[in-house]
Amino acid sequence: MLRRDGWRVVDLSxxxxxxxxxxxxxxxxxxxxxxxxxATAGEDVGASGPAPLREAGRPGVDRLIRVVVHLGGFSRADVLWASRQGGVHLLDGHQLQRWADGASLDELGLPG
Incomplete structure (x- = not known):
């Protein structure tokens, strides 16, 4: 989907x-x-927390926009964690489906 929207992508997996x-x-x-x-059956989704990111820079320190993608929904604790990181954006299952259906990341709230 990133390539579809004109992004050059490198897999760092x-x-x-x-x-x-x-x-x-x-x-x-x-x-x-x-x-x-x-989460697999029997796991506590809230206990795993967001995918680990290198320490996020505060807004303006670096240009990197950090995005955490999750097929499900994020908890209130996840949202608070992301808001404290600076420059971290959460993309939940609903937004992921909208993106797959043709919405751009800009339409989903990615900063310009």
Whole structure:
């Protein structure tokens, strides 16, 4: 979907040991995309927390936009965690479906 929307994508999964992408668009925006694992039966979804990201820079310190993608929904604790990180955006299952259906990341609230 990133490529469809004009982003150049590099798969960093091997280096990180879990699914991870870096992408850059024509406007020079850069994304660090991590994927939150889906809980298996019997796991407490809230206990796993968001996918780990390198310490996120405060807004304005770096240009990297960090995105955590999850097929389900994020808890209130996840949202609070992301808001404290600076530059971290959560993309839940509903937004992921909208993106798959043709909405752009800009329409989903990605900063310009």
């Amino acid at each position: 091997e280096r990180e040991g879990r699914p991870r992408l870096y992408a850059r668009d024509r406007r020079g925006r850069e994304l660090d995309v991590a994927f939150r694992p889906v």
